[in-house]
Amino acid sequence: MPLNFGLGEQLLLLLAIGIGILMLFALGFAGSVVLLRLHHQRRAEKWSVLEARWEDVILEMLAEDRDPSTVHALVAEGEELFCVSYIMRYARRLTGPERERLQDLARPYLPLVVPRAQHRDARRRARAVRTLGTLGLPDYADIVAAALGDDSPLVSMVAARALAGSKDPDYVAPVLDHLDRFTAWSPNFLASMLASIGAGATPALRAVLADAKRPPEVRAVAATALGYLNDLAGGDIAVRVLAQASDRELLAAALRLIGRVGHRDHRSAVLPFLTASDFYVRATAASALGNVGDKEDLELLRIACEDDSRWVAIHAARALRDAGDIDALQQLAVSGGPRATLALQVLSEVGG
Amino acid sequence: MTGVVSVVLVLLAAFNGLVLVYFVVLNTAYLLTSLIAFRDIRRYVERLKSLDLGELLSSEGIPPVTIIAPAYNEEPTCVEAAHSLLSLEYQRFEILFVNDGSRDNTLSRMQEAFDLVPAARLPTADLATKRIRKVYQSKRHPNLWVIDKENGGKADALNSGVNLCVTPLFCAVDADSLLERDALTRIVRPFLEDRRTIAAGGVIRIVNGCTVSEARVTEVRFPRNWWARFQVLEYLRSFLAGRMGWSVLDATLIISGAFGVFRRETVVAAGGYASPQTSGATVGEDMELVVRLHRYCREHKIPYRISFVPDPVAWTECPETLRVLARQRDRWQRGMAESLMRHRRMLFNPRYGRIGWLAYPYFLFLETLGLLVEIVGYGAFVLTMALGLVSYLHAAAFLMAAFVFGMVLSIAAVGLEELGFRRYPRVSDLVRLFVVAAVENFGYRQLISLWRLHGLISALRGVQGWGEMTRKGFSPSGPRGPGSGQAPLDRSPSTRRTGDG
Structure with a gap:
């Protein structure tokens, strides 16, 4: 006999089905959460076991009391990648000979990481590149350098950081060649990354700064990195940049570089920027003049302390302080003028 | 007469239809943001594994940050909170603790604890x-400054801090929140990775029930108080599902006032926080600022990003009494309504892109005006049953469907927590969260809707003011909350009225 449902019954049936489906979802979600928790717990337990087995031996190996082969003997089949992850925890904190010992320890297992550098998931690729960049240089330098051109900006940046972190000047050129890809990143962070390579990076950085064909933001990063490295030769290039460039970030970076490494001969290049229309450039010029100016420039800095822009005034006051003109600041502090607070602030920064 | 009755019945049926549509659209939106969040939290966790936070911390290029902590009558918690901020793991930061004309001993407690000098x-x-009135600097911690000012409200206190900020970024926090040590490094990351970033918000978690030692949450425990338990689940839903989902859609409209980082230059250019002294008072100054930043950047064609970051955590105390909870929710809803009303020109305005077409309509129609539909809908539902237009069985089935849908969304939020962060370590905590996900549907959610409706009506009437928030202070050890057997650090609870104005 066929069932005859009215509209009410049909609606009820629909609701019942809906409730059933939703209940299944709720139970499914709850079950998945519990299973996930159990999975995480099992994984944590496995890690505890592995850590207990490896920790002391690895510490002894780092202290040169044991050979890497003693650790290898404790790594069972299927545990190799766990071991690499474990080594990475130490590698992040260690440098020099201790890092090299960790690299020796990881060497037999790194071939297992290599295929992951081609994984379709960018985050997996990034992890693999980071591992190879930390534990596998120079053996796997080709793979890490190739990752600079990866479609994923994450993988590309991880590769750049790994190469820069190796402190090997040979890797400066490929990283600088791909710097255009990272212009979304904070310029100071990029400069800091490049500077971490060390003094060996300065020739390549100078070349980038001097190259008018490179994008101004890339040249600005190079200038900032040279500043972090206190590269004296960079000052002369910065002077040439000031004569040619118009981009505010590049001008400011060049002025900062001069402020850091410049000398009296550079003051004439800085002076025109004290009257620039852009307050950001004026402020940076005031700071630079504090380092490269001479006594006759102190009056200019005193005037800059009264600049309409408080940022310019702050930089000028600090420049006066750095130039040793404490008297001028003390006079400003007792003047009762609008910048008296600034002078007091800057004086207090040196305990004056 | 029959004609009138017919019209009423038709209207009732139509309204019930509207309620049904509202219910389906709202829950579908929640479900979609949850699903998006699932995908992205998994990706985010994987991404974190390829980045080295320690390397970021040690980078010379990390931007200096000013933490602005407005405080009004925070005597019990101010010293602990300042210690918590001082213990942050970040290379270059200073703290501007803004005493907003407190009537208690907030300033003197700070002076004693930190050896402040003008x-x-x-x-x-x-x-x-x-x-x-005066600016102080700590002799013990030169990066700690205390700004003592006349009372002007929270937004005014934040603006005072912004005026004195000399770093490119500032971090707005509540003075009674506890930031995790690496929270600042984690929340600054979007500013490093994308120079267009102008604001980023972190996660707020509930500290009730947790063990706090030396201004740090040392053991995460599920609260014993049921009101706090409900809020733990609500916060998980709101932050991990809601805000994560909206952030992926590049349409973040809310960054909690308890923890957010902003680019100082853009905030100043946009006019700062809305206060009686600037663009007019609002109790939702945090949301209003974010909406205004969107508006400012789009009107000036400035490329920008506003992000939500799911792993930096600020712990905060939530209300444990019905009275205080009601005031809080009333205030939150007023804040949202005021923010939306101020920027109503963004609605469906192509100039504002996905904010005007997606986020703003969602918050206006579903999270604000939808409350009217929801509350009146409860009444219409009862009336429909009383008139015999729908059987009790149908009514029960419909309510059941609504409750189970709500439960699914809550359990999904617990799943997001488990997938990414696992802050509640015990399996029993998970079970408790599931229980809360079921129980909250019977009374709690309806109460919250009622309070929010009250807030909406208050906003339409132009009511101002914050209401009181009772604080216990941070416990030096042991779980907190009623029945925990642990006394709070400061024995006398404070009464806070943040920003009397």
Whole structure:
């Protein structure tokens, strides 16, 4: 006999089905959460076991009391990648000979990481590149350098950081060649990354700064990195940049570089920027003049302390302080003028 | 007469239809943001594994940050909170603790604890604020400054801090929140990775029930108080599902006032926080600022990003009494309504892109005006049953469907927590969260809707003021909350009225 449902019954049936489906979802979600928790717990337990087995031996190996082969003997089949992850925890904190010992320890297992550098998931690729960049240089330098051109900006940046972190000047050129890809990143962070390579990076950085064909933001990063490295030769290039460039970030970076490494001969290049229309450039010029100016420039800095822009005034006051003109600041502090607070602030920064 | 009855019945049926549509659309939106969040939290966790936070911390290129902590009558918690901020793991930061004309001993507690001396500090911006009485600097911690000013409200206190900020970024926090040590490094990351970033918000978690030692949450425990338990689940839903989902859609409209980082220059250019001294008072100054930043950047064609970051955590105390909870939710809803009303020109305006077409309509129609539909819908539902237009069985089935849908969304939020962060370590905590996900549907959610409706009506009537928030202070050890057997650090609870104005 066929069932005859009215509209009410049909609606009820629909609701019942809906409730059933939703209940299944709720139970499914709850079950998945519990299973996930159990999975995480099992994984944590496995890690505890592995850590207990490896920790002391690895510490002894780092202290040169044991050979890497003693650790290898404790790594069972299927545990190799766990071991690499474990080594990475130490590698992040260690440098020099201790890092090299960790690299020796990881060497037999790194071939297992290599295929992951081609994984379709960018985050997996990034992890693999980071591992190879930390534990596998120079053996796997080709793979890490190739990752600079990866479609994923994450993988590309991880590769750049790994190469820069190796402190090997040979890797400066490929990283600088791909710097255009990272212009979304904070310029100071990029400069800091490049500077971490060390003094060996300065020739390549100078070349980038001097190259008018490179994008101004890339040249600005190079200038900032040279500043972090206190590269004296960079000052002369910065002077040439000031004569040619118009981009505010590049001008400011060049002025900062001069402020850091410049000398009296550079003051004439800085002076025109004290009257620039852009307050950001004026402020940076005031700071630079504090380092490269001479006594006759102190009056200019005193005037800059009264600049309409408080940022310019702050930089000028600090420049006066750095130039040793404490008297001028003390006079400003007792003047009762609008910048008296600034002078007091800057004086207090040196305990004056 | 029959004609009138027919019209009423038709209207009732139509309204019930509207309620049904509202229910389906709202829950579908929640479900979609949850699903998006699932995908992205998994990706985010994987991404974190390829980045080295320690390397970021040690980078010379990490931007200096000013933490601005407005405080009003925070005597029980101010010293602990300042210690918590001082213990942050970040290379270059300073703290501006703004005492907003407190009537208790907040200032003297700070003076005693940190050896404050008067100091000079030049403002770098001119946002209009109440008068600053004095600026102090700590002799023990030179990066700790205390700004003592006349009472002007939370937004005014924040603007005072922005005026005195000399770093490119500032972090707005509630003075009674506890930031995790690496929270600042984690929340600054979007600013490193994308120079267009102008604001980023972190996660707020509930500290009730947790063990706090030396201004740090040392053991995460599920609270014993049921009101707090409900809120733990609500916060998980709101932050991990809601805000994560909206952030992926590049349409973040809310960054909690308890923990957010902003680019100072953009905030100043946009006019700072809305206060009686600037663009007019609002109790939702955090949301209003974010909406205004969107508006400012789009009107000036400035490329920008506003992000939500799911792993930096600020712990905060939530209300444990019905009275205080009601006031909080009333205030939150008023804040949202006021923010949306101020920027109503963004609605469906192509100039504002996905904010005007997606986020704004969602918050206006579903999270604000939808409350009217929801509350009146409860009444219409009862009336429909009383008139015999729908059987009790149908009614029960419909309510059941609504409750189970709500439960699914809540359990999904617990799943997001488990997938990414696992802050509640015990399996029993998970089970408790599931129980809360079921129980909250019977009364709690309806109460919250009622309070929010009250807030909406208050906003339409132009009511101002914050209401009181009772604080216990941070416990030095042991779980907190009623029945925990642990006394709070400061024995006398404070009564806080943040920003009397």
